[in-house]
Amino acid sequence: MKSLPLLALVLAAIVWPAAPARAAKAPSPALEGLDALYPELDALYKDLHQNPELSHQEEKTAAKLAERLRALGFEVTPKVGGHGVVAVLRNGKGPTVLLRTDMDALPVEEKTGLPYASKAMAKDDTGQSVPVMHACGHDVHMTAWVGTATLLARAKDRWRGTLVMVGQPAEERGSGARGMLADGLYKRFPKPDFAVALHNSASAAAGSIEYVAGYALANVDSVDITLHGKGGHGAYPHTTVDPIVLAARTILSLQTLVSREKHPLEPAVVTVGSIHGGTKHNIIPDEVKLQLTVRSYKPEVRKQLLAGIERVANAEAAAANAPRKPEVSVTEGTPATYNDPELTKRLVGAITRVLGKENLREATPVMGGEDFSEYGLAGVPAVMLWLGTVEPKRHAEAKAAGETLPSLHSPLFYPDRERTLRTGVTSLTTAALELLGKP
Numbered sequence: 001m002k003s004l005p006l007l008a009l010v011l012a013a014i015v016w017p018a019a020p021a022r023a024a025k026a027p028s029p030a031l032e033g034l035d036a037l038y039p040e041l042d043a044l045y046k047d048l049h050q051n052p053e054l055s056h057q058e059e060k061t062a063a064k065l066a067e068r069l070r071a072l073g074f075e076v077t078p079k080v081g082g083h084g085v086v087a088v089l090r091n092g093k094g095p096t097v098l099l100r101t102d103m104d105a106l107p108v109e110e111k112t113g114l115p116y117a118s119k120a121m122a123k124d125d126t127g128q129s130v131p132v133m134h135a136c137g138h139d140v141h142m143t144a145w146v147g148t149a150t151l152l153a154r155a156k157d158r159w160r161g162t163l164v165m166v167g168q169p170a171e172e173r174g175s176g177a178r179g180m181l182a183d184g185l186y187k188r189f190p191k192p193d194f195a196v197a198l199h200n201s202a203s204a205a206a207g208s209i210e211y212v213a214g215y216a217l218a219n220v221d222s223v224d225i226t227l228h229g230k231g232g233h234g235a236y237p238h239t240t241v242d243p244i245v246l247a248a249r250t251i252l253s254l255q256t257l258v259s260r261e262k263h264p265l266e267p268a269v270v271t272v273g274s275i276h277g278g279t280k281h282n283i284i285p286d287e288v289k290l291q292l293t294v295r296s297y298k299p300e301v302r303k304q305l306l307a308g309i310e311r312v313a314n315a316e317a318a319a320a321n322a323p324r325k326p327e328v329s330v331t332e333g334t335p336a337t338y339n340d341p342e343l344t345k346r347l348v349g350a351i352t353r354v355l356g357k358e359n360l361r362e363a364t365p366v367m368g369g370e371d372f373s374e375y376g377l378a379g380v381p382a383v384m385l386w387l388g389t390v391e392p393k394r395h396a397e398a399k400a401a402g403e404t405l406p407s408l409h410s411p412l413f414y415p416d417r418e419r420t421l422r423t424g425v426t427s428l429t430t431a432a433l434e435l436l437g438k439p
Contacts, residue, residue: 033151034425041147041421044068046116048139052105052132054122055170058083061103061142065167068146072153074165077189081179085167086189089153094161094437098192098380099428100372101138101145102171108133111411136172136408137200137389140415144198144387144424151429160437162190168371174220174334177374186378194343194435195375195382198424201363202408204388205395206416207423209351210363211385213344215297217337218267220369221306223292225250225313226327227277229320234282241322244277247288250316251275254292257308268305269295269367295367297336306330337373340381347383350434351427368408385431387424389415 044064053061062083070076074087083103109131110118120132134140149165166185170176186192204210227250229243251272258268270292277288292309296302313326352360363386376382390398390405394416398405406412415421 033154034147034422037147037150038418038422041143041425042418044146045139045143045417045421048142049134050116050118050120052118052120052134052139053103054107054124054130054132055104055173055176056082057122058103058169062167062169065101065103065142065146069149069165072149074149074153080185080188081169081176081181081183083169084176084180084183084185085165086180086185087149087165087167088189089149089163089165091156091162092160092437094159095193095435096162096164096190097432097435098164098166098195098375099145099148099432100166100168100195100197100375101141102168102176103138103142104170104172104176105132105134105138106136106172106409107131108135108409108411110135112414114414133411135410135413137413137415138171140200140387140389140420140424141198142167143421144428147421147425148428148432151425152432157439159433160439163432163436164190164192171371174332174369174371177371181374181378186380192375192380195372195380196347196428196431196435197372197382197384198387198428199370199372199384200389200408200415200420201386202389202405202410202413204361204363204386205390205392206388206419207355207392208359208361208388209355209385209423209427210361210388211339211344211348211383212363212365213339213341215336215365216339216384217365217370217373218269218295218297218367219299219302219336220332220334221294221302221330222332223294223306223309224327224329224331225290225292225309227288227290227313227317228322228324228326229284229286229288230323231286232284234284237284240284241320242284243286243288243322244284246316246320246322247275247277247290249320250313251290253312253316254309257305257312261308262301262304266301267295267297267365267367268301269293270305270309295369297365299335302336334369334371335373335377337370337384338376339383340376343381343383347385347431347434351385351430354426354430355423383431385427387420387427389420391416391419
């Protein structure tokens with residue numbers, strides 16, 4: 001044992017040897033810490049899964065996380081930027097490491113058939129009663145986060161520095177991280193030297209970690225457009241300005257922002273996801289409303305697309321002789337997630353030594369969005385790693401058959417629970433130990 005590096009010694013004290021999710025390159029067969037802790041984490045996961053809360057409503061979820069970290073000796077501050085939780089554990093001089101989990105769930109009716117499936121209902125922002133599910137796996141994120149906090153609190157003799165555990169609200173709305181930062185996350189609490197998070201992958205096998213250096217997730221902008229026309233009888237279109245025709249021309253013209261104006265090697269998407277106008281077959285309406293999602297990576301491409309959308313909408317309206325200019329507004333926005341390349345390389349190396357090279361894979365960037373990006377943009381090297389969730393045999397069979405597995409946000413999404421949770425705790429704990437100071 002004396003010849004093992006410090007990280008291996010720590011992991012030998014806190015990780016596990018359980019068959020369903022054995023670390024392929026674990027430094028010791030006697031890894032008892034997580035093994036003993038796992039039943040408690042499993043119970044927590046099921047509780048969180050059965051009791052999801054919508055964005056900005058995470059009061060009970062936040063209280064559960066705060067209570068557990070307070071019992072571990074963390075200095076806990078609730079209600080940061082809404083229902084956000086910040087827990088700080090100081091352990092001498094050394095780096096400050098932020099580990100983030102999100103807490104909110106989605107208005108999705110669970111259809112997995114699991115014995116612990118969510119049956120929760122809640123009122124959304126409009127007052128409508130909706131089903132609620134952790135269809136993006138934030139229950140996995142929280143459980144791995146609590147497991148990591150527990151193991152690190154019990155191994156304080158093995159590291160030095162400050163651990164900042166952040167339980168973030170409203171990730172699904174793209175506003176939670178921004179709200180916590182605006183409420184003084186980096187001023188009221190120790191500013192981190194590094195920020196790390198995990199996110200479920202619905203396309204990777206449980207027991208594996210995937211990573212992307214550089215841009216990993218996209219800028220995501222929601223754009224609303226109202227096109228104004230002059231309504232009238234469908235039999236006499238010459239007496240009207242038809243906003244439905246105007247909408248059709250606008251939708252087609254918007255596609256040229258990607259196909260003809262943007263550099264072809266810079267990824268971007270402009271999707272019109274909703275179009276509403278009119279009430280009857282023979283009535284030309286006064287207006288049509290469009291809802292767009294706009295995706296990109298680089299800030300300059302994002303700026304070009306948003307400016308182009310307004311320009312195209314105005315130009316098409318002018319060409320149609322519309323009675324007034326369209327109304328164009330960006331209603332939601334999340335910046336692209338950029339994984340610091342050097343930090344990514346460092347964490348991948350550390351986790352590879354524990355899980356084995358065969359369980360670490362480089363992934364490709366995706367056009368989804370995540371407001372974890374805000375922590376890095378606020379001046380901190382940051383990395384988000386993908387945590388595989390699909391039972392390995394199921395994953396292999398689906399891949400061989402060309403089958404598409406249920407995605408995140410699907411009512412059918414569920415993780416290979418034990419393997420996923422154990423791998424999540426191990427990876428996040430390993431990342432923290434790699435970054436924190438050594439005694």
